Amino acid sequence: MTLEASNKNVCTIEDLPEEVLEFILSLIPPYKDLHDCLQVSKRWRRCVLNVTKSRQRNLDKSISEFAIAWQSVIPVAMAPTITRRYSHAAVVHDNSMYVFGGCTCSMTTFNDLWRLDLSKRQWVRPLTMGTYPSPKACCSMVCYKDSLVLFGGWTHPASYPLHQTWHLFNELHVYDITANQWNYINTENMPPPTAGHSVSVHGKWMVIFGGLQRASNVVHSTKSNDIWKLNLDTRTWYKQETTDEHKKPVQRYGQSQTMLDDEHLLMMGGTGGTAIYYSDVWILKMTGDLWTWLPVEVRNSGDAPPNLWCIPVCKVGDKIIVLSRSRQNYTPHMVYYSKVVWMRGDLEQEKRLERKVKQVDKDENVNGKRGTFSVRRVASDEEPQPGPSHGSNNQSNKPQLSNVLNNAPSPGISLSAFNTYENNTSKADHRRERRLENLRRLEEKLKKQMIEINQSWSTPLPKKQKRNVLGMYVLDISHALDPKPYVTWLPLKNNGAFCQGPEETVLYSLVAGKSELIMFGGIQKDVSSLSCTTNNLSNQVTNSLHFITAPKYII
16 A cells, blocks of 8 residues: 555544534633634634634523533642632733732732633732732722723721721722733822722723712711713823713612623612612713713513622623522521421430430329329339330329329329338339339430430531522613613523532622633622621632533534
């Protein structure tokens, strides 16, 4: 066989059908590696573009059908790993996700910058230069061209002097990704110190709304519904006025803000303080010298998430994704006990023990401890043993026994038996002592058995413990820009819960990658039970990393 003939029998990847080649390319992360495949050949370029479109189309479909797939990434051993944190800022740029600041387990704040390589799923800490931002949390960070724009935030007060309030910032920093350098931007007309605000980018403008603000001559912070915009090219701030001061959202913080186009943004949710939560939706029309707020009708609000404050949202196509506690976990705040532990471990065992002990105790009470001896029992030399054989005697003496226990007189009970059988009292006392000793031994044995059973039931298997998972809620915004705008919460499936999803988490970050959503950090705890205490905070703050994608298919 010649060399040319043998080469013709060898198959290469180019001999595969395009359907098979596209399936192989779909297994590659949709970032740098997949982008490099565009340069192989025209055929590969066509297949990569088809894979990119189908991935995004599949994600849109899976979100609408509540059929998403969760993927958790465990940090590689001995590799650099970001510290656990919450209330941080995150943004995606090209093939990386950047994370800045946030709160620590010890109620302090960070000012570090981390980069997640989305192709390798590995954390990298850039050794940045320049003027660093202050350690803070609840700040905003957006991406503009090859820069990250950081604004606002707050930090805990110093330990001395005592009784200080939170410190808010109005610093503006820009991180040059190419130069790996922080730059502090000092402008004259700046917003007051702000934290917990919402932000979006529209063309060359960065628009912020609301938040907690503190003027220079004020001690305590106040809620705001002001609008500020920053020209990202000239780095100049402007305070934006609206048409009708009486037709605008109320003052709030912790709301979410989504860019619809260069002239419209959507704002929803937020809080006005303790037990003041909002679920309304507004459209801001950013045309002309005076901008206009438009209220939006919310349909099917019964399928809305329980909480819409301090929760990030993410826009995918004409849908907004919200991750909050699932409806199946939405119950009044109470201590949870497993039914197995509750009934079998405590109540049922105590009932069985009580029945056994009380049956023996009734025999003892009837036979001379608190009443008279039965003539038939005293005449017999056979010692009665506790057991089922005494059930008939117990039933026959129930009315008399209840009267004795309640200290009530009964005509059927008389102490004359002690006079009639005076010569047998010593023998009866001896039998009673022996019965009491047997009862004590039986009681100790039953107590030990109950303790062992309670210990075995008090530590159930982990797979049987109730697990509170995050639920996904989807808001359809396809009619948000209609003349009469409205949005619709899609009907939930399985109460929005996914058995393979992460545990219920708050104060995390959620950003959109390429045909996937990226969730990082937060506190694994119910938002309604958060307080200023830090007893178990170190066990609840996480640095877990989760990806939401469309389910994989096999050809």
